[in-house]
Amino acid sequence: MHTDPSPIPSSTGPWLHQRTLDQLASHGWSQQNHFLSDELTLALAAECRLLAATGALTLAAVGRGDAQALRPDIRGDRTRWLAAGQSDACDRYQGIMEQLRLALNQAFFLGLDNYESHFALYAPGAGYQQHLDRFRDDDLRTVSAVIYLNADWPSGQGGALRLHPQGEPMLDIAPLGSRLVLFLSADMLHEVLPATCERLSLAGWFRRRS
Numbered sequence: 229m230h231t232d233p234s235p236i237p238s239s240t241g242p243w244l245h246q247r248t249l250d251q252l253a254s255h256g257w258s259q260q261n262h263f264l265s266d267e268l269t270l271a272l273a274a275e276c277r278l279l280a281a282t283g284a285l286t287l288a289a290v291g292r293g294d295a296q297a298l299r300p301d302i303r304g305d306r307t308r309w310l311a312a313g314q315s316d317a318c319d320r321y322q323g324i325m326e327q328l329r330l331a332l333n334q335a336f337f338l339g340l341d342n343y344e345s346h347f348a349l350y351a352p353g354a355g356y357q358q359h360l361d362r363f364r365d366d367d368l369r370t371v372s373a374v375i376y377l378n379a380d381w382p383s384g385q386g387g388a389l390r391l392h393p394q395g396e397p398m399l400d401i402a403p404l405g406s407r408l409v410l411f412l413s414a415d416m417l418h419e420v421l422p423a424t425c426e427r428l429s430l431a432g433w434f435r436r437r438s
């Protein structure tokens with residue numbers, strides 16, 4: 229396994245570390261702190277809060293098609309999908325994720341074709357029970373990517389992303405601002421534990437060609 233901490237060079241600059249790719253390959257998940265600049269994280273957090281304040285976030289559903297339902301006891305986040313051109317901050321984020329898509333393809337030949345993502349806000353007490361990100365009727369989601377937007381996250385306030393890697397002990401990742409978490413959508417069971425304060429993120433999925 230490489231331990232080279234040097235970033236992969238890129239003109240638009242996600243500070244993607246080689247070890248982030250190595251860890252994803254060997255464990256099926258990885259995390260990297262300071263993936264976004266503090267300034268961009270702040271701008272995205274402000275946008276997420278503004279969307280919440282103006283009622284633009286809606287309770288996320290579970291299931292698909294006829295089985296789709298609002299079940300805040302299972303999934304309590306409110307979300308809004310990103311659209312191209314909605315803001316400078318979102319466009320910068322999308323540009324960085326595009327660089328990440330290219331880097332993942334270069335490293336793993338995954339044939340990732342596009343990226344979809346949404347803002348998510350978990351109010352205090354809201355969580356998301358254990359699930360996989362790949363749907364039974366849609367196997368295109370390949371790599372899940374979450375970036376957290378709370379500037380700080382003191383311990384003791386819950387809200388961890390809990391991963392359940394196959395054959396390994398579960399582990400908790402605190403949703404600390406600017407932190408990137410990647411995992412394989414088809415394999416990694418995971419859940420969001422309820423927090424005592426508002427929890428902000430951008431969750432997204434790199435998808436293969438249909």
Ligand SMILES: O=C(O)CCC(=O)C(=O)O
Pocket residue numbers: 348356361374388389403418419420429431
């Ligand atoms: O916010 C997180 O840590 C994970 C969110 C998640 O699992 C999802 O949106 O599918």
Ligand SMILES: [Fe+2]
Pocket residue numbers: 359360361418
């Ligand atoms: Fe998920």
